[in-house]
Amino acid sequence: MKEQLARTLMTPASGRRLRASVALDYPFTPPQTDGSVVEIADGLLWARMPMPMALDHINVYLLRGETGWTLVDTGLNTADCRARWESIAAEHLQGLPIEALICTHFHYDHAGLAPWITERFGVPLFMTLGEFMTMKVLNAPMPDPVPPEQIAFYQRAGLPELRLTKMFEALAADPFTPPPMPAFQRLRGGQVLRIGNREWTIIIGEGHSPEHACLYCEAEGILIAGDQLLPRISSNVLVSSIEPEGNPLQQWFDSLDRLEVCRADTLILPSHQNVYRGLHLRTQELREHHLQQFAQLLGALEQQAEFSAFEAMNLLFKKLRHPMDDMLALGETLAHLAWLLKEGRLQRRLAEDGLWRYSREPGALIEKGMHW
Ligand SMILES: [Zn+2]
Numbered sequence: 233m234k235e236q237l238a239r240t241l242m243t244p245a246s247g248r249r250l251r252a253s254v255a256l257d258y259p260f261t262p263p264q265t266d267g268s269v270v271e272i273a274d275g276l277l278w279a280r281m282p283m284p285m286a287l288d289h290i291n292v293y294l295l296r297g298e299t300g301w302t303l304v305d306t307g308l309n310t311a312d313c314r315a316r317w318e319s320i321a322a323e324h325l326q327g328l329p330i331e332a333l334i335c336t337h338f339h340y341d342h343a344g345l346a347p348w349i350t351e352r353f354g355v356p357l358f359m360t361l362g363e364f365m366t367m368k369v370l371n372a373p374m375p376d377p378v379p380p381e382q383i384a385f386y387q388r389a390g391l392p393e394l395r396l397t398k399m400f401e402a403l404a405a406d407p408f409t410p411p412p413m414p415a416f417q418r419l420r421g422g423q424v425l426r427i428g429n430r431e432w433t434i435i436i437g438e439g440h441s442p443e444h445a446c447l448y449c450e451a452e453g454i455l456i457a458g459d460q461l462l463p464r465i466s467s468n469v470l471v472s473s474i475e476p477e478g479n480p481l482q483q484w485f486d487s488l489d490r491l492e493v494c495r496a497d498t499l500i501l502p503s504h505q506n507v508y509r510g511l512h513l514r515t516q517e518l519r520e521h522h523l524q525q526f527a528q529l530l531g532a533l534e535q536q537a538e539f540s541a542f543e544a545m546n547l548l549f550k551k552l553r554h555p556m557d558d559m560l561a562l563g564e565t566l567a568h569l570a571w572l573l574k575e576g577r578l579q580r581r582l583a584e585d586g587l588w589r590y591s592r593e594p595g596a597l598i599e600k601g602m603h604w
Contacts, residue, residue: 256510267319281307290341297428300331306345309410334358336458337441338367344410357416362443364416374404385473390542390587402555439484440467453495463508470563481571488515538591
């Protein structure tokens, strides 16, 4: 994997040529967010739930089994999404009941309606242990006062006090936090689920969330990819105060490697934007996106001796609109800095003002023969 990264970095032009001559293929017109569905294949439906955000929808999928339907992901915990599920259940399930719910990961656009769906339709929730437990912890109300370790994490990153306060206020007032989910059935990586005529193998992704389940049907070349392989945006990969020394970008890159074992002609069913083909092009684009961020950070450290994570964030993210964006953008910046630290490309020191300051590791680039 590291060799692959190094090669790509040294030949960025080849990536650009690839993009110019090969594009992702979008074979379907997407459904509206009005409860209509698109049939991707026999017994495999695609619907869309509305989201009142810049990213205005999430895709959900329905898999027909012998005696009923399995849903994959839920949409937000809103009246709009509940109404869409009611109309889908009434109009599009060919007289069969809903039998099960699978949530790819704990984020509340994917699992926010799990408590309601499991109760309304009397079905079990299937999730990985990592996702279910993270959901249990993070859906609890924000502790008041905020624990000092959590505040110190953002202070050391250099987030100004006022923005820190606003960020915690926004988190505490988040309107989409779902009620607690009492129980689940466990999914594991490598497990095979037989649903109707198809066998789906669970492939685990990490980095965006702790144990994200993707469902891969090798026989037909179909991958329900969740947030692991979005076609036009890159998923947030962040370091948080829960695991301040984590290296989630390495886990993200490792996950891209795992997904690349899927057939080249795999039809990818992502959680946002449109169904597409072009798996290997997309994994390469996603890697290159992060490599560009690495290069940008290291390039800035040629102009200035050191920076804080907050200063680095302002280099990478020019427009942040909402206080919650600070958490995502700062966490993602920290993820890039953590990867560079672990690779020996950066060093950091805890400065007198209590902030981590990052600088280039002298000599590391020459030793490794890298061209950043
Ligand atoms: Zn997500």
